[in-house]
Amino acid sequence: MDLAEAMAALEAAGTEQNRKIYPRHGVKGELFGVSFTSLENLTKQLKIDHTLAVDLWGTGNHDARVLAARILDPARLTVKVADQMAKDCDNYIVVEQLAKPISQSPIAEGRSAAWRDKKGEWVASLGWAVAAHLALAAHFDTTTGRQLLRQIEREIHDRPNRVRHEMNGCVIGIGVGMQECRQAALATADNIGTIDIDHGETGCKTPDAWEFIDKTVKHRAQTRPRRR
Numbered sequence: 001m002d003l004a005e006a007m008a009a010l011e012a013a014g015t016e017q018n019r020k021i022y023p024r025h026g027v028k029g030e031l032f033g034v035s036f037t038s039l040e041n042l043t044k045q046l047k048i049d050h051t052l053a054v055d056l057w058g059t060g061n062h063d064a065r066v067l068a069a070r071i072l073d074p075a076r077l078t079v080k081v082a083d084q085m086a087k088d089c090d091n092y093i094v095v096e097q098l099a100k101p102i103s104q105s106p107i108a109e110g111r112s113a114a115w116r117d118k119k120g121e122w123v124a125s126l127g128w129a130v131a132a133h134l135a136l137a138a139h140f141d142t143t144t145g146r147q148l149l150r151q152i153e154r155e156i157h158d159r160p161n162r163v164r165h166e167m168n169g170c171v172i173g174i175g176v177g178m179q180e181c182r183q184a185a186l187a188t189a190d191n192i193g194t195i196d197i198d199h200g201e202t203g204c205k206t207p208d209a210w211e212f213i214d215k216t217v218k219h220r221a222q223t224r225p226r227r228r
Contacts, residue, residue, distance in 0.1 A: 027093060053067075069094070095129055102126070102130050125160075135177050136177035175213035
């Protein structure tokens, strides 16, 4: 499937209802209003297609960028392309879709570190979202995990809205994925307390990090023996 065919498929899958809903989640500019179910079907059809992903991203269309994030080849992602994508992010949906493939790339740790301290909301959000995925996969060593927790505790209440949300997600990632840092993550969550995050006209909520870590770890401990 080439770019024109992919865009036509996205347009055909869009709905008026979604075109009304997505702006409530901060989506701006051109969009078709494609559901995540339809995007998943297209992802399965296209599989990994890095060239098409870059072309889709370049259209600026929201749905095309979400699909692009799903078919990127992490192994082929360059610093130049990743930095441009980070600069292009303008809503949390794109940020969270893009974070996963970037976290699976060879440049993940370096890009996350480069982006986390940016003053703007979306580049920094992407940096922390990538860090959360890396932590969940136990990619960081204990020293780095604890450094991230200390930074989050110092800064979270003063960072932009969605950066706070992604920093909270990083606490969760560290607490769930890095056993050696789990108690430190729980202590950080406890010290941070309530985080004020505006989700706009949506029903979305930011999870309580302490409760999420505790519940997830206990659930995994209960289900692991059954799988054996």
